[in-house]
Amino acid sequence: MGLLSFIKGAGEKLFGASEAQAATADDLKKEVEKHGFNAEGLDIQVDGDKVTVKGNATSTEEAEKIALALGNTLGVAAVENELKVDSPAADAAFYTVVKGDTLWKIAEHHYGAGKGGKYEVIFDANKPLLSHPDKIYPGQVLRIPPLD
Template structure:
Protein backbone atom coordinates (compact mmCIF):
# COMPACT_ATOMS: atom_id res chain seq x y z
CA UNK A 1 0.00 0.00 0.00
CA UNK A 2 2.96 2.29 0.53
CA UNK A 3 2.52 6.00 1.19
CA UNK A 4 -0.58 8.16 1.64
CA UNK A 5 -0.65 11.95 1.90
CA UNK A 6 -3.05 13.74 4.25
CA UNK A 7 -3.82 17.31 5.30
CA UNK A 8 -1.80 17.77 8.48
CA UNK A 9 -3.82 20.61 9.98
CA UNK A 10 -7.25 18.93 9.94
CA UNK A 11 -8.83 15.84 11.41
CA UNK A 12 -9.43 14.29 14.81
CA UNK A 13 -7.25 15.85 17.48
CA UNK A 14 -5.95 12.83 19.38
CA UNK A 15 -2.63 14.03 20.75
CA UNK A 16 -0.98 17.15 22.10
CA UNK A 17 2.63 16.27 21.39
CA UNK A 18 4.25 13.98 18.88
CA UNK A 19 5.69 11.92 21.75
CA UNK A 20 2.21 10.68 22.65
CA UNK A 21 1.04 10.32 19.03
CA UNK A 22 2.00 6.64 18.47
CA UNK A 23 0.11 5.43 21.54
CA UNK A 24 -2.94 7.61 20.79
CA UNK A 25 -3.15 6.61 17.12
CA UNK A 26 -2.67 2.92 17.95
CA UNK A 27 -5.45 3.15 20.55
CA UNK A 28 -7.71 4.95 18.08
CA UNK A 29 -7.26 2.20 15.47
CA UNK A 30 -7.55 -0.65 17.97
CA UNK A 31 -10.69 0.86 19.54
CA UNK A 32 -12.57 0.37 16.27
CA UNK A 33 -10.61 -2.82 15.47
CA UNK A 34 -10.83 -2.83 11.67
CA UNK A 35 -8.98 -6.19 11.65
CA UNK A 36 -5.32 -5.46 12.32
CA UNK A 37 -3.26 -7.54 14.73
CA UNK A 38 0.18 -6.84 16.20
CA UNK A 39 -0.27 -3.19 15.26
CA UNK A 40 2.72 -0.94 15.84
CA UNK A 41 2.69 2.81 15.17
CA UNK A 42 5.56 5.26 15.09
CA UNK A 43 5.38 8.97 14.33
CA UNK A 44 8.18 11.32 13.33
CA UNK A 45 7.72 14.84 11.95
CA UNK A 46 4.04 14.22 11.20
CA UNK A 47 4.68 10.95 9.36
CA UNK A 48 2.97 7.88 10.82
CA UNK A 49 4.42 4.46 10.06
CA UNK A 50 2.20 1.40 10.57
CA UNK A 51 3.23 -2.23 10.86
CA UNK A 52 1.37 -5.40 11.73
CA UNK A 53 -0.91 -7.91 10.02
CA UNK A 54 -4.26 -6.96 8.51
CA UNK A 55 -6.84 -9.71 8.00
CA UNK A 56 -7.93 -8.10 4.72
CA UNK A 57 -6.97 -5.33 2.32
CA UNK A 58 -10.05 -3.47 3.56
CA UNK A 59 -8.78 -3.61 7.15
CA UNK A 60 -5.41 -2.27 6.02
CA UNK A 61 -7.03 0.57 4.06
CA UNK A 62 -9.19 1.54 7.02
CA UNK A 63 -6.21 1.54 9.42
CA UNK A 64 -4.30 3.84 7.07
CA UNK A 65 -7.27 6.21 6.76
CA UNK A 66 -7.84 6.21 10.51
CA UNK A 67 -4.20 7.15 11.13
CA UNK A 68 -4.07 9.73 8.36
CA UNK A 69 -7.31 11.50 9.25
CA UNK A 70 -5.73 12.58 12.55
CA UNK A 71 -4.73 16.19 13.06
CA UNK A 72 -0.94 16.45 13.01
CA UNK A 73 -0.40 13.59 10.51
CA UNK A 74 0.65 14.52 6.98
CA UNK A 75 1.66 11.10 5.65
CA UNK A 76 1.13 7.45 6.47
CA UNK A 77 3.63 4.77 5.48
CA UNK A 78 2.15 1.29 5.55
CA UNK A 79 4.86 -0.84 3.93
CA UNK A 80 5.20 -2.78 7.19
CA UNK A 81 1.49 -3.56 7.32
CA UNK A 82 0.83 -6.84 5.55
CA UNK A 83 -2.52 -7.85 4.09
CA UNK A 84 -4.00 -10.26 1.56
CA UNK A 85 -4.61 -8.97 -1.96
CA UNK A 86 -7.74 -6.83 -2.32
CA UNK A 87 -10.91 -8.59 -3.43
CA UNK A 88 -12.68 -5.34 -4.33
CA UNK A 89 -11.26 -2.32 -6.10
CA UNK A 90 -11.52 0.95 -4.20
CA UNK A 91 -10.83 4.55 -5.00
CA UNK A 92 -9.94 7.18 -2.46
CA UNK A 93 -11.74 10.47 -2.24
CA UNK A 94 -10.86 13.65 -0.36
CA UNK A 95 -13.93 15.40 1.02
CA UNK A 96 -14.40 18.90 -0.42
CA UNK A 97 -16.23 21.85 1.10
CA UNK A 98 -19.97 21.44 0.53
CA UNK A 99 -19.77 17.65 0.02
CA UNK A 100 -22.25 15.21 1.50
CA UNK A 101 -22.18 11.44 1.31
CA UNK A 102 -25.30 11.66 -0.87
CA UNK A 103 -23.55 13.97 -3.34
CA UNK A 104 -20.49 11.71 -3.41
CA UNK A 105 -22.72 8.65 -3.99
CA UNK A 106 -24.45 10.43 -6.88
CA UNK A 107 -21.07 11.26 -8.40
CA UNK A 108 -19.67 7.71 -8.14
CA UNK A 109 -22.79 5.53 -8.37
CA UNK A 110 -25.34 7.75 -10.12
CA UNK A 111 -27.79 7.67 -7.19
CA UNK A 112 -27.67 9.83 -4.06
CA UNK A 113 -29.61 7.12 -2.21
CA UNK A 114 -26.53 4.86 -2.42
CA UNK A 115 -24.77 6.92 0.28
CA UNK A 116 -25.11 4.08 2.88
CA UNK A 117 -22.72 2.03 0.73
CA UNK A 118 -20.03 4.68 1.21
CA UNK A 119 -20.85 5.04 4.90
CA UNK A 120 -20.60 1.27 5.49
CA UNK A 121 -17.27 1.11 3.63
CA UNK A 122 -15.92 3.79 5.99
CA UNK A 123 -17.73 2.99 9.25
CA UNK A 124 -14.51 3.11 11.29
CA UNK A 125 -13.47 6.38 9.61
CA UNK A 126 -16.85 8.17 9.59
CA UNK A 127 -18.85 7.96 12.82
CA UNK A 128 -21.90 9.88 11.54
CA UNK A 129 -22.80 10.21 7.84
CA UNK A 130 -23.74 13.85 8.49
CA UNK A 131 -20.37 14.71 10.06
CA UNK A 132 -17.73 14.68 7.34
CA UNK A 133 -15.20 17.48 6.89
CA UNK A 134 -13.14 18.96 4.05
CA UNK A 135 -9.78 17.24 3.71
CA UNK A 136 -10.95 13.94 5.21
CA UNK A 137 -10.07 10.95 3.03
CA UNK A 138 -12.43 8.04 2.56
CA UNK A 139 -12.72 4.80 0.57
CA UNK A 140 -15.13 4.52 -2.36
CA UNK A 141 -15.82 0.90 -3.35
CA UNK A 142 -15.85 0.56 -7.13
CA UNK A 143 -18.85 -1.19 -8.62
Template structure:
Protein backbone atom coordinates in the same frame (compact mmCIF):
# COMPACT_ATOMS: atom_id res chain seq x y z
CA UNK B 1 1.45 -0.20 -0.02
CA UNK B 2 2.19 3.41 -0.62
CA UNK B 3 2.11 6.93 0.65
CA UNK B 4 -1.16 8.61 1.51
CA UNK B 5 -1.32 12.37 1.92
CA UNK B 6 -3.58 14.03 4.49
CA UNK B 7 -4.23 17.55 5.73
CA UNK B 8 -2.07 17.89 8.84
CA UNK B 9 -4.35 20.24 10.78
CA UNK B 10 -7.63 18.44 10.08
CA UNK B 11 -9.02 15.45 11.88
CA UNK B 12 -9.28 13.97 15.33
CA UNK B 13 -6.85 15.32 17.91
CA UNK B 14 -4.65 12.47 19.06
CA UNK B 15 -1.65 14.20 20.50
CA UNK B 16 -0.37 17.56 21.63
CA UNK B 17 2.32 18.03 19.05
CA UNK B 18 2.25 21.51 17.58
CA UNK B 19 5.30 23.35 16.45
CA UNK B 20 6.12 26.90 15.57
CA UNK B 21 8.25 27.82 12.55
CA UNK B 22 11.28 28.16 14.80
CA UNK B 23 10.70 24.72 16.27
CA UNK B 24 10.29 23.18 12.80
CA UNK B 25 13.93 23.87 12.07
CA UNK B 26 15.19 22.57 15.41
CA UNK B 27 15.92 18.92 16.11
CA UNK B 28 13.20 16.86 17.79
CA UNK B 29 13.36 17.15 21.55
CA UNK B 30 12.98 14.30 23.97
CA UNK B 31 9.53 15.68 24.84
CA UNK B 32 8.44 15.58 21.20
CA UNK B 33 9.66 12.00 20.86
CA UNK B 34 7.67 11.03 23.95
CA UNK B 35 4.56 12.75 22.56
CA UNK B 36 4.98 11.01 19.18
CA UNK B 37 5.33 7.62 20.86
CA UNK B 38 2.27 8.32 23.04
CA UNK B 39 0.29 9.39 19.95
CA UNK B 40 1.26 6.18 18.14
CA UNK B 41 0.13 4.11 21.15
CA UNK B 42 -3.15 6.04 21.31
CA UNK B 43 -3.76 5.36 17.60
CA UNK B 44 -3.08 1.65 18.13
CA UNK B 45 -5.58 1.62 21.00
CA UNK B 46 -8.18 3.39 18.83
CA UNK B 47 -7.66 0.80 16.09
CA UNK B 48 -8.09 -2.05 18.60
CA UNK B 49 -11.16 -0.36 20.12
CA UNK B 50 -12.65 -0.06 16.61
CA UNK B 51 -12.15 -3.83 16.26
CA UNK B 52 -10.01 -3.45 13.14
CA UNK B 53 -8.19 -6.78 12.89
CA UNK B 54 -4.43 -6.52 12.43
CA UNK B 55 -1.53 -8.57 13.71
CA UNK B 56 1.79 -7.09 14.77
CA UNK B 57 0.43 -3.60 14.18
CA UNK B 58 3.07 -0.95 14.64
CA UNK B 59 2.80 2.79 14.15
CA UNK B 60 5.87 5.00 14.18
CA UNK B 61 5.39 8.77 14.08
CA UNK B 62 8.14 11.19 13.13
CA UNK B 63 6.98 14.81 13.03
CA UNK B 64 3.91 14.67 10.75
CA UNK B 65 4.66 11.32 9.06
CA UNK B 66 3.24 8.02 10.32
CA UNK B 67 4.69 4.69 9.20
CA UNK B 68 2.22 1.82 9.61
CA UNK B 69 3.30 -1.83 9.50
CA UNK B 70 1.59 -5.10 10.32
CA UNK B 71 -0.74 -7.67 8.83
CA UNK B 72 -4.34 -6.58 8.21
CA UNK B 73 -7.15 -9.13 7.97
CA UNK B 74 -8.30 -7.79 4.58
CA UNK B 75 -7.90 -4.84 2.23
CA UNK B 76 -10.85 -2.94 3.73
CA UNK B 77 -9.35 -3.26 7.22
CA UNK B 78 -5.98 -2.05 5.96
CA UNK B 79 -7.58 0.97 4.30
CA UNK B 80 -9.57 1.82 7.43
CA UNK B 81 -6.43 1.65 9.58
CA UNK B 82 -4.70 4.05 7.18
CA UNK B 83 -7.69 6.40 7.41
CA UNK B 84 -7.76 6.28 11.23
CA UNK B 85 -4.09 7.23 11.32
CA UNK B 86 -4.16 9.79 8.52
CA UNK B 87 -7.39 11.52 9.54
CA UNK B 88 -5.78 12.46 12.86
CA UNK B 89 -4.70 16.02 13.47
CA UNK B 90 -0.94 16.38 13.15
CA UNK B 91 -0.49 13.63 10.54
CA UNK B 92 0.23 14.83 7.00
CA UNK B 93 1.51 11.62 5.43
CA UNK B 94 0.94 7.92 6.08
CA UNK B 95 3.59 5.52 4.78
CA UNK B 96 1.60 2.31 4.38
CA UNK B 97 3.81 -0.75 4.76
CA UNK B 98 1.03 -3.13 5.79
CA UNK B 99 0.40 -6.55 4.28
CA UNK B 100 -3.03 -8.13 3.79
CA UNK B 101 -4.15 -11.70 4.59
CA UNK B 102 -7.20 -11.80 2.27
CA UNK B 103 -6.72 -9.66 -0.81
CA UNK B 104 -9.65 -8.09 -2.64
CA UNK B 105 -9.76 -5.24 -5.17
CA UNK B 106 -8.56 -1.97 -3.68
CA UNK B 107 -10.93 0.87 -3.05
CA UNK B 108 -10.48 4.39 -4.29
CA UNK B 109 -10.05 7.38 -2.02
CA UNK B 110 -11.68 10.79 -2.07
CA UNK B 111 -10.67 13.94 -0.22
CA UNK B 112 -13.77 15.80 0.95
CA UNK B 113 -14.07 19.38 -0.33
CA UNK B 114 -16.41 22.17 0.71
CA UNK B 115 -19.96 21.35 -0.37
CA UNK B 116 -19.42 17.59 -0.58
CA UNK B 117 -22.04 15.22 0.78
CA UNK B 118 -21.92 11.44 0.74
CA UNK B 119 -24.72 11.54 -1.85
CA UNK B 120 -22.72 13.86 -4.11
CA UNK B 121 -19.66 11.64 -3.76
CA UNK B 122 -21.73 8.51 -4.49
CA UNK B 123 -23.11 10.18 -7.62
CA UNK B 124 -19.56 11.00 -8.76
CA UNK B 125 -18.14 7.49 -8.19
CA UNK B 126 -21.18 5.25 -8.73
CA UNK B 127 -23.52 7.37 -10.85
CA UNK B 128 -26.20 7.11 -8.16
CA UNK B 129 -26.47 9.43 -5.16
CA UNK B 130 -28.63 6.89 -3.34
CA UNK B 131 -25.60 4.60 -2.99
CA UNK B 132 -24.21 6.92 -0.28
CA UNK B 133 -24.80 4.24 2.41
CA UNK B 134 -22.10 2.12 0.72
CA UNK B 135 -19.58 4.90 1.33
CA UNK B 136 -20.88 5.51 4.84
CA UNK B 137 -20.57 1.80 5.77
CA UNK B 138 -17.08 1.62 4.22
CA UNK B 139 -15.91 4.44 6.48
CA UNK B 140 -17.45 3.18 9.72
CA UNK B 141 -16.53 3.43 12.51
CA UNK B 142 -14.58 6.60 11.64
CA UNK B 143 -17.87 8.11 10.43
CA UNK B 144 -20.72 8.00 12.91
CA UNK B 145 -23.25 10.04 10.94
CA UNK B 146 -23.59 10.29 7.13
CA UNK B 147 -24.16 14.04 7.44
CA UNK B 148 -20.93 14.67 9.36
CA UNK B 149 -18.02 14.82 6.97
CA UNK B 150 -15.56 17.68 6.79
CA UNK B 151 -13.30 19.27 4.15
CA UNK B 152 -9.89 17.67 4.06
CA UNK B 153 -11.13 14.31 5.35
CA UNK B 154 -10.06 11.33 3.26
CA UNK B 155 -12.81 8.77 2.60
CA UNK B 156 -12.60 5.21 1.35
CA UNK B 157 -14.75 4.57 -1.74
CA UNK B 158 -15.13 0.80 -2.13
CA UNK B 159 -15.55 -1.07 -5.37
CA UNK B 160 -19.20 -2.06 -5.88
CA UNK B 161 -19.80 -5.81 -6.08
Protein backbone atom coordinates in the same frame (compact mmCIF):
# COMPACT_ATOMS: atom_id res chain seq x y z
CA MET C 1 -0.79 -0.45 -0.16
CA GLY C 2 1.32 2.63 -0.49
CA LEU C 3 1.39 6.22 0.60
CA LEU C 4 -1.82 8.07 1.43
CA SER C 5 -1.93 11.87 1.73
CA PHE C 6 -3.95 13.77 4.32
CA ILE C 7 -4.55 17.37 5.32
CA LYS C 8 -2.54 17.62 8.52
CA GLY C 9 -4.60 20.50 9.89
CA ALA C 10 -7.82 18.46 9.78
CA GLY C 11 -8.91 15.48 11.80
CA GLU C 12 -9.21 14.11 15.29
CA LYS C 13 -7.08 15.98 17.83
CA LEU C 14 -5.12 13.49 19.86
CA PHE C 15 -3.12 14.29 22.99
CA GLY C 16 0.26 15.70 22.04
CA ALA C 17 -0.62 16.30 18.40
CA SER C 18 -0.38 19.63 16.61
CA GLU C 19 -0.53 20.76 13.00
CA ALA C 20 3.26 20.46 12.88
CA GLN C 21 3.60 17.06 14.56
CA ALA C 22 1.53 13.87 14.65
CA ALA C 23 0.67 12.24 17.96
CA THR C 24 2.95 9.59 19.42
CA ALA C 25 2.87 6.01 18.14
CA ASP C 26 1.19 4.89 21.39
CA ASP C 27 -1.56 7.49 21.06
CA LEU C 28 -2.09 6.55 17.42
CA LYS C 29 -2.37 2.89 18.43
CA LYS C 30 -5.10 3.89 20.90
CA GLU C 31 -6.89 5.69 18.06
CA VAL C 32 -6.83 2.51 15.96
CA GLU C 33 -8.22 0.52 18.92
CA LYS C 34 -10.89 3.17 19.56
CA HIS C 35 -12.35 2.32 16.15
CA GLY C 36 -12.49 -1.37 17.01
CA PHE C 37 -9.39 -2.59 15.18
CA ASN C 38 -6.80 -4.86 16.74
CA ALA C 39 -3.62 -2.81 17.15
CA GLU C 40 -1.67 -5.67 18.70
CA GLY C 41 1.23 -6.50 16.44
CA LEU C 42 1.07 -3.20 14.58
CA ASP C 43 4.35 -1.34 14.25
CA ILE C 44 3.50 2.38 14.07
CA GLN C 45 6.36 4.81 13.51
CA VAL C 46 6.03 8.59 13.56
CA ASP C 47 8.46 10.87 11.76
CA GLY C 48 7.17 14.45 12.07
CA ASP C 49 3.93 14.52 10.08
CA LYS C 50 4.45 11.12 8.40
CA VAL C 51 3.25 7.86 9.94
CA THR C 52 4.34 4.41 8.80
CA VAL C 53 2.32 1.36 9.79
CA LYS C 54 3.53 -2.22 9.42
CA GLY C 55 2.10 -5.55 10.49
CA ASN C 56 -0.78 -7.74 9.41
CA ALA C 57 -4.42 -7.08 8.61
CA THR C 58 -7.15 -9.61 7.89
CA SER C 59 -8.34 -7.85 4.72
CA THR C 60 -7.58 -5.04 2.33
CA GLU C 61 -10.58 -3.18 3.76
CA GLU C 62 -9.24 -3.45 7.31
CA ALA C 63 -5.76 -2.29 6.22
CA GLU C 64 -7.27 0.73 4.47
CA LYS C 65 -9.42 1.61 7.48
CA ILE C 66 -6.45 1.37 9.83
CA ALA C 67 -4.54 3.77 7.57
CA LEU C 68 -7.53 6.15 7.56
CA ALA C 69 -7.84 5.98 11.36
CA LEU C 70 -4.20 7.04 11.59
CA GLY C 71 -4.30 9.66 8.85
CA ASN C 72 -7.53 11.37 9.83
CA THR C 73 -5.85 12.78 12.94
CA LEU C 74 -4.41 16.25 13.48
CA GLY C 75 -0.78 16.58 12.43
CA VAL C 76 -0.65 13.65 9.99
CA ALA C 77 0.12 14.59 6.38
CA ALA C 78 0.90 11.09 5.10
CA VAL C 79 0.53 7.45 6.04
CA GLU C 80 2.81 4.84 4.53
CA ASN C 81 0.62 1.74 4.67
CA GLU C 82 2.89 -1.31 4.68
CA LEU C 83 0.37 -3.71 6.20
CA LYS C 84 0.39 -7.24 4.85
CA VAL C 85 -3.08 -8.56 4.07
CA ASP C 86 -4.32 -12.12 4.66
CA SER C 87 -7.22 -11.81 2.17
CA PRO C 88 -6.26 -9.35 -0.59
CA ALA C 89 -8.95 -7.59 -2.60
CA ALA C 90 -9.11 -4.67 -5.01
CA ASP C 91 -7.98 -1.41 -3.42
CA ALA C 92 -10.59 1.27 -2.87
CA ALA C 93 -10.23 4.79 -4.22
CA PHE C 94 -9.73 7.56 -1.69
CA TYR C 95 -11.38 10.96 -1.62
CA THR C 96 -10.69 14.07 0.46
CA VAL C 97 -13.90 15.80 1.56
CA VAL C 98 -14.24 19.48 0.61
CA LYS C 99 -16.62 22.10 1.99
CA GLY C 100 -20.17 21.50 0.76
CA ASP C 101 -19.72 17.77 0.16
CA THR C 102 -22.28 15.20 1.19
CA LEU C 103 -21.98 11.45 0.79
CA TRP C 104 -24.73 11.69 -1.86
CA LYS C 105 -22.70 14.22 -3.85
CA ILE C 106 -19.53 12.12 -3.49
CA ALA C 107 -21.41 9.00 -4.70
CA GLU C 108 -22.67 10.91 -7.76
CA HIS C 109 -19.12 12.05 -8.51
CA HIS C 110 -17.53 8.61 -8.18
CA TYR C 111 -20.32 6.30 -9.36
CA GLY C 112 -22.06 8.52 -11.91
CA ALA C 113 -25.13 10.72 -12.27
CA GLY C 114 -28.23 9.22 -10.74
CA LYS C 115 -26.24 7.04 -8.35
CA GLY C 116 -26.34 9.33 -5.32
CA GLY C 117 -28.36 6.70 -3.49
CA LYS C 118 -25.20 4.59 -3.44
CA TYR C 119 -23.92 6.91 -0.68
CA GLU C 120 -24.76 4.03 1.69
CA VAL C 121 -21.99 1.97 0.05
CA ILE C 122 -19.50 4.73 0.93
CA PHE C 123 -20.93 5.10 4.44
CA ASP C 124 -20.70 1.34 5.06
CA ALA C 125 -17.16 1.25 3.64
CA ASN C 126 -16.07 3.82 6.23
CA LYS C 127 -17.69 2.32 9.34
CA PRO C 128 -16.75 2.48 12.19
CA LEU C 129 -14.77 5.61 11.27
CA LEU C 130 -18.07 7.28 10.38
CA SER C 131 -20.93 7.13 12.85
CA HIS C 132 -23.56 8.89 10.69
CA PRO C 133 -23.78 9.72 6.96
CA ASP C 134 -24.09 13.45 7.72
CA LYS C 135 -21.00 13.58 9.94
CA ILE C 136 -18.22 14.20 7.44
CA TYR C 137 -15.90 17.20 7.49
CA PRO C 138 -13.62 19.04 5.07
CA GLY C 139 -10.18 17.48 4.96
CA GLN C 140 -11.39 14.03 5.98
CA VAL C 141 -10.26 11.20 3.70
CA LEU C 142 -12.83 8.52 2.85
CA ARG C 143 -12.64 5.08 1.23
CA ILE C 144 -14.63 4.83 -2.00
CA PRO C 145 -15.04 1.14 -2.81
CA PRO C 146 -15.82 -0.06 -6.31
CA LEU C 147 -19.47 -0.93 -6.93
CA ASP C 148 -20.16 -4.64 -7.27
